[in-house]
Amino acid sequence: MMELLEVKGLTKRYKGFLLDDISFSLPKGYIMGYVGQNGAGKTTTINCINQICHANSGTIYLNGRMYKEDPIQYKEEIGFIGDESYFPKEMRISDIRSIQKTFYRSFQEAEFDQLIARFKLPEKKKISEFSRGMKVKLMFAAALSRDTKLLILDEATNGLDPVIRSEVLQILQDYISDGERSILFSTHMLEDLEQIADYIVFIDQGKIIISETKDDLLESYILIKGDYKELTTELRSRLIGLEKKEFGFEALIKSDEARNVPKGFVINKPSIDKIMVHLIRNSLEGV
Amino acid sequence: MKALKFLKVDWLRCKSQLRVMAILPLIAIALVFGGMDNELFINAYVVFGAIIFSTQPFTMESASESGFINMLPGTKRDRVTGRYLFALALTLFSVLVGVIAVSIYDIYKDTSLEPVMSVSCILFGCAMVICSLQYVLFYSIGKGKSNQMMAIIRMIPSFVMFFLGTYLSDWIKSGDGTNLEWVLEREVELSLLCVLVGLFVFFVGISVSSRIIEHKDFA
Numbered sequence: 001m002m003e004l005l006e007v008k009g010l011t012k013r014y015k016g017f018l019l020d021d022i023s024f025s026l027p028k029g030y031i032m033g034y035v036g037q038n039g040a041g042k043t044t045t046i047n048c049i050n051q052i053c054h055a056n057s058g059t060i061y062l063n064g065r066m067y068k069e070d071p072i073q074y075k076e077e078i079g080f081i082g083d084e085s086y087f088p089k090e091m092r093i094s095d096i097r098s099i100q101k102t103f104y105r106s107f108q109e110a111e112f113d114q115l116i117a118r119f120k121l122p123e124k125k126k127i128s129e130f131s132r133g134m135k136v137k138l139m140f141a142a143a144l145s146r147d148t149k150l151l152i153l154d155e156a157t158n159g160l161d162p163v164i165r166s167e168v169l170q171i172l173q174d175y176i177s178d179g180e181r182s183i184l185f186s187t188h189m190l191e192d193l194e195q196i197a198d199y200i201v202f203i204d205q206g207k208i209i210i211s212e213t214k215d216d217l218l219e220s221y222i223l224i225k226g227d228y229k230e231l232t233t234e235l236r237s238r239l240i241g242l243e244k245k246e247f248g249f250e251a252l253i254k255s256d257e258a259r260n261v262p263k264g265f266v267i268n269k270p271s272i273d274k275i276m277v278h279l280i281r282n283s284l285e286g287v
Numbered sequence: 288m289k290a291l292k293f294l295k296v297d298w299l300r301c302k303s304q305l306r307v308m309a310i311l312p313l314i315a316i317a318l319v320f321g322g323m324d325n326e327l328f329i330n331a332y333v334v335f336g337a338i339i340f341s342t343q344p345f346t347m348e349s350a351s352e353s354g355f356i357n358m359l360p361g362t363k364r365d366r367v368t369g370r371y372l373f374a375l376a377l378t379l380f381s382v383l384v385g386v387i388a389v390s391i392y393d394i395y396k397d398t399s400l401e402p403v404m405s406v407s408c409i410l411f412g413c414a415m416v417i418c419s420l421q422y423v424l425f426y427s428i429g430k431g432k433s434n435q436m437m438a439i440i441r442m443i444p445s446f447v448m449f450f451l452g453t454y455l456s457d458w459i460k461s462g463d464g465t466n467l468e469w470v471l472e473r474e475v476e477l478s479l480l481c482v483l484v485g486l487f488v489f490f491v492g493i494s495v496s497s498r499i500i501e502h503k504d505f506a
Binding site for chain 1: 292295296299300303347348349351352353355357358359360361362502
């Protein structure tokens, strides 16, 4: 498989925070969900990939090329959609069109205009007057009207209404359909990832906890529920992220250990959301 | 070439504010006709306005824009140079407008046109020095560290420039004293020297500012 994005040993130190030795790779034609709690290091990783901040160490290859080898091409190949509008608020769509046209060799004005019309964005209004949904759509229009290879989304679907969100998810699936482009999708909306992601990287406190395909991840764990009083010491030691609830408990257990679970407990396939919640709980217990 | 593209970004960002620049010469002419005894004051007034407006891109940009502006294809040096070119363009525009306005005034009043070019050159040189120093400070302290500090950096130099300009204009116009005689004999050389010093500081400013932001994070 041809890797589109390769992050190797990425380290970034801030006062009170360390992004520690992050490594993952994203093949062409796939979507990677990059998940973790607030402050886990997701945005820092993305900022390093975007070259908005400098890594203390590590390397990033985009389409087989490091930033310093060809900074212009590197930036041409990334489309970024952030959690808030990054366009200067005093600008209008005409200004964004003009800047894109000036800077990006691959900018297709007709495609941009088509997207603006499809998203029903107002040409005359200032961006400061746009709703959140409109701002997100404008970021998509700007990124999708260029020949990018990697689309990076940083919490871009948070706060969007369900109709726009499903529209966005469809756009993302269309984006990778040619098998040459990929998406790095950082989000809290784990149900979105459940629908479209191929890979999941889970980061916590600056470290990667999980990096595998979504299907492997979903098959790796089983959700177990039952009466807390019936928990044996042996079973308890195998549970991950045990959560006591009003009418019992809920936890994860490794799939290969599920066969040994005594009768009387309810066993289900977990959602990504549940896996993350229990893994985070588990890592907090270890602190 | 890339730097010119970044100049365009600043221009688009500030264009509504920059429209005010168009009325500055009119205000200046109105003031002169209204009783100011020195028409060269028009030059100083317009350049003073240009220096204030040249800091607009710094005050208008916000951290959230880094995902757009800092990801545009181009190096950090291109970005810095583009912003310096914004100051250069504004200053050149203001000097030109000042010269035209003073010339119109002088033709109307049938007075001498001689000092206007020298004063314009001196003002241009000083404006470039001030803008460059301001920009270096802006790049050093970064956006939003202290709004008061930003305001001081923005306003003080342009006022110094304004009072220096009017003082200089008065001084040259008064035309007495041996020092002035010495200056007037070398008017062209000194004017050119001011322009050269201004441009030198301008290019040094670009290099220093580029170095300052080379290892800065923009997130």
